[in-house]
Amino acid sequence: MRSSEIHKEIAETYNEGAMSRSRVYQWCTWFGEGRTSVDDQPKSGRPKTSTNEQNITRVVRLIKCDRRMKIREIALKLEIPKITVHEIVHDTFGYRKVSAR
Structure with a gap:
């Protein structure tokens, strides 16, 4: 057709x-051309986010060592964007606060 x-x-x-x-x-x-789906094909190049298993592990390790660390401090120490740390802490793990004052 x-x-x-x-x-x-x-x-x-x-x-x-x-x-x-x-x-x-x-x-x-x-x-x-032989394609079987209309879903987007994988893109090449740099990933859109640095929220990956390695960074998640590093953030969790830091939080376990010092629950009073701020997101900004974690980002500086790990040299990753603050928004990435925020996503890991709040979105991935659902933490509202890492520590109470």
Whole structure:
């Protein structure tokens, strides 16, 4: 089936909610090249975040040694961005506070 026919059927079925013609053509090209999914392909290059297993382990080790360390101090000591430490402490482990005063 040609991509123009596929787009026509999609447009008839979904009306205003139909995907664009260029997207249908792109997907048809991808599947014609042997691709089996429309999910994003892995990207090359630098990772978008430094929240990785190594940094998580390093942060946890520091917190266990000194529960009074501030996020800023941990970031400086480990030489990783403050936002990364914040994500590890708050998002990964769900800590609200590392220590009480």
